Amino acid sequence: xxxxxKEQKTMDxxxxxxxxxxxxxxxxxALEVLVERVRVPLFRAIFRHVGERTAAEDxxxxxxxxxxxxxxxxxxxxxxxxxxWSIAKNRALDHLRTRGREVLRDDIEMEHAAxxxxxxxxxxxxAVGRLSEAIRALPEEQREVFLMREEAGMSFADIAKAxxxxxxxxxxxxHYALNKLKEVIEExx
Amino acid sequence: MNAxxxxxxxxxxxxxxxxxxxEADDPRAFETHLKGCAECRTTLENxxxxxxxxxxxxVAVPQAAALPSRASLWDNLRHFFRAPEGRPLxxxxxxxVALALVAFVAVRVYIPAIFYPNVPSYAQMxxxxxxxxxxxxxxxxxxxxxxxxxxxxxxxxxxxGLSNLDSDLDEIQYDAQNF
Numbered sequence: 001x002x003x004x005x006k007e008q009k010t011m012d013x014x015x016x017x018x019x020x021x022x023x024x025x026x027x028x029x030a031l032e033v034l035v036e037r038v039r040v041p042l043f044r045a046i047f048r049h050v051g052e053r054t055a056a057e058d059x060x061x062x063x064x065x066x067x068x069x070x071x072x073x074x075x076x077x078x079x080x081x082x083x084x085w086s087i088a089k090n091r092a093l094d095h096l097r098t099r100g101r102e103v104l105r106d107d108i109e110m111e112h113a114a115x116x117x118x119x120x121x122x123x124x125x126x127a128v129g130r131l132s133e134a135i136r137a138l139p140e141e142q143r144e145v146f147l148m149r150e151e152a153g154m155s156f157a158d159i160a161k162a163x164x165x166x167x168x169x170x171x172x173x174x175h176y177a178l179n180k181l182k183e184v185i186e187e188x189x
Numbered sequence: 190m191n192a193x194x195x196x197x198x199x200x201x202x203x204x205x206x207x208x209x210x211x212e213a214d215d216p217r218a219f220e221t222h223l224k225g226c227a228e229c230r231t232t233l234e235n236x237x238x239x240x241x242x243x244x245x246x247x248v249a250v251p252q253a254a255a256l257p258s259r260a261s262l263w264d265n266l267r268h269f270f271r272a273p274e275g276r277p278l279x280x281x282x283x284x285x286v287a288l289a290l291v292a293f294v295a296v297r298v299y300i301p302a303i304f305y306p307n308v309p310s311y312a313q314m315x316x317x318x319x320x321x322x323x324x325x326x327x328x329x330x331x332x333x334x335x336x337x338x339x340x341x342x343x344x345x346x347x348x349x350g351l352s353n354l355d356s357d358l359d360e361i362q363y364d365a366q367n368f
Contacts (some may be wrong), residue, residue, distance in 0.1 A: 035255065043250045057251060069356055129246035131239075150212065150243065156212055171203040178236045185242050 016080040024071050035064060037080065038152075042088060045151035048135055049092040049143070050099075059095060063088040081152045082162020089144065134184040135177075142177035145170050205229060209236055319352040 006029040011019060011033045019037075022030035047056040064089050066069065067074075074083050135143055146164065148154045156174070201222075208220075209211040223230050 014203065039255055040250050044248045047248050053251070069359065072356060081222070131243045131246055133244075156210070168203050171206040174206050175202045175236075178239050181239045182235050182244065185239060 007178065017076055020071070020074060020080050021076055024074070026170075031068070034080075038084060041081075041152050042084065045147045046088050046092055048132055048151060049089070050095055050145055051132060051136055055095050059088060060092045062091050066091075066117070079154060079158040079162050080160060081154050082148070085144075085148055085152050085154075086162065093140075130184055131181055134181055138177055138180060141165075141172045142180070145173040148178040149174060201229065205233060205236075209233060209240075320353070 011022075011030060014030075014033075016024070016034060016037065021031045023034065038080060039060075043056060043060050046059050046063070047053065050059065063084065067084060070087075074080070074099040116151055138146065145159055148159045148162070149156065154162070156167060156170050159165075160170045163170065165173075204219050204222075208216055213219055223233065322328060
């Protein structure tokens with residue numbers, strides 16, 4: 001157990017990329033440490049992206065499984081969180097596309113249900129903050145930069161590497177995202 | 190820094206955002222600029238206000254947001270190995286693991302091998318299977334069922350060995366489609 005603690009301390013000092021490389025070389029504990037490190041920011045980013053808790057949990061699990069399965073595709077010269085986020089984002093977008101089609105159908109059903117029982121229909125929708133809603137309304141490129149910086153905790157330089165956009169473009173996207181969110185918090189409730 | 194300046198002077202926008210997040214190369218230079226630029230001060234305060242409001246919207250993170258079920262399965266097995274009765278349970282669990290591997294190999298490895306025997310990635314899979322064999326052999330042959338040994342053995346088989354096979358199978362399918 002003492003050895004395990006020593007090993008754990010060493011891993012705590014390793015950055016995400018080093019941990020993932022250690023996992024890829026066969027160290028399962030490195031993956032546990034890494035997932036523990038990224039689970040909160042990753043879940044929050046996914047949840048902010050899709051706005052549904054159950055869907056966010058499914059996407060989270062799917063993302064980690066894909067990271068494990070496709071670990072050989074990771075390029076260690078790029079930030080691990082950027083790769084992680086790109087997988088999560090694609091899954092989230094898939095979900096939103098599917099959800100978009102379902103919403104059209106649900107809206108018709110909800111209109112019928114609301115006419116019969118308006119309170120139960122309202123209770124079925126999870127309440128989320130106005131800013132969370134506004135983030136989902138941002139253009140995809142701005143939302144991506146905002147969530148990578150705010151939730152995944154990536155530096156702007158790393159976001160530029162991960163997205164392939166110039167640093168100045170990344171910073172402009174963040175600036176415009178913040179300007180749009182400002183309009184939301186200034187709107188009367 | 191009004192809307193016009195934002196388009197004419199993107200450098201200032203960049204510096205302002207970097208400064209906001211503590212990533213500016215020369216924060217003092219920007220602070221000097223701020224003293225003489227009311228519009229930049231306003232923009233900075235607005236951005237801070239937005240971030241404050243955003244960060245106040247808390248998101249509870251469920252326990253389910255963790256390593257997926259495969260790891261849980263192996264954790265359970267690990268606890269099973271550690272039961273006080275030790276040996277008899279270990280034998281039963283080892284038999285279960287062996288049976289699961291035989292089924293896995295039969296269904297997911299050799300059946301694809303019949304259909305795709307010549308794809309390049311098949312050799313990689315054989316090599317990964319040898320690694321699993323070696324890991325299991327050393328685990329069973331060590332006659333040492335202490336926590337560290339079992340942890341290390343199972344981690345190696347569960348995380349590395351089976352994950353490698355999964356990945357190999359993906360590659361085989363990909364190769365088979367493009368062969």
